[in-house]
Amino acid sequence: MRLKERIPPKVKRGFERPLVHWAGWTSALRVLPDFSIIGAQHSGTTTLHRYLLQHPAVARPIGGKEVHFFDWYYDRGLDWYRSHFCTAAYARLAGRGGPVITGDDTPNYLFHPKAPLRMAKHIPDARLIVLLRNPVDRAYSQYRRELDRGKETLSFEDALEAETERLEAEALVAAPGHERNGEAFRRHSYFARGLYAEQLEGWMRLFPRERFLVVRSEDFFADARSTLERVVEFLGLARFAFRPIGKANARPYPPMDRGARKVLAGRFAEPNRRLAELLGTEVWWTT
Secondary structure, three states: HHHHHHHHHHHHHHHHHHHHHHHHHOHHHOOOOOOEEEEEOOOHHHHHHHOOOOOOOOOOOOOOOOOOOOOOOOHHHHHHOOOOOOOOOHHHHHHOOOOEEEEEOOOOOOOOOHHHHHHHHHOOOOOOEEEEEEHHHHHHHHHHHHHOOOOOOOOOHHHHHHHHHHHHOHHHHHHHOOOHHHHHHOOOOOOOOHHHHHHHHHHHHOOOHHHEEEEEEHHHHHHHHHHHHHHHHHHHOOOOOOOOOOOOOOOOOOOHHHHHHHHHHHHHHHHHHHHHHHHHHOOEEEE
């Protein structure tokens, strides 16, 4: 294991935050990202990001992988956003045999209602990578994280029942510039975040279809090599022999109750069919 991989993420961020402030002074010399991993949460985006950083033609963002400009920090301005990425000179010269590219991996973008229009305004030519996990498993994974963090006190079934009321009470869209204050939106949107077709339709109204690469998370984890070949080709990069890594943020937790799973799978049946129709694929998940 390389030394930098042994450093805990919180320690890394402690060192990287001052770099963002310094980079702000040179924001005019910096590039905007060429690609963005826009979602979905709990679907393997961190693992994909770590794989891509192995490639010599992908520059690491300053300050950590999730910039959150188009959702939480849009009011800080485009110069602040630029400060997270490499300089144009570095992008031209640092690659081994060619220029490098850089990207923003913020999986909250897919679900955030304001992110598509904002991104289309500032980086309309960006390539967008979308990892989609079985929405039943994704919902339960999010629930277990919030439960472990002490941010959820309800049972999974009760949390799903309370979700609509929680989100409606928050009125996120009425608070421009303060989206991060939306506690329920960030933490308790278990079912809503799995309505992938609804979210992607909003993005695809603003970006051409060829700008999207949609990958099923189960395929990525079953065969990372094949998925990475698709991603590298999509980004226009040279083929690369990636070193195998484990799943990021993997943690054990009790299995979902079978009854709850059956109910949730039923609720997602129609949204999953809608997603298959949108993407021109078969229905990916039925349970």
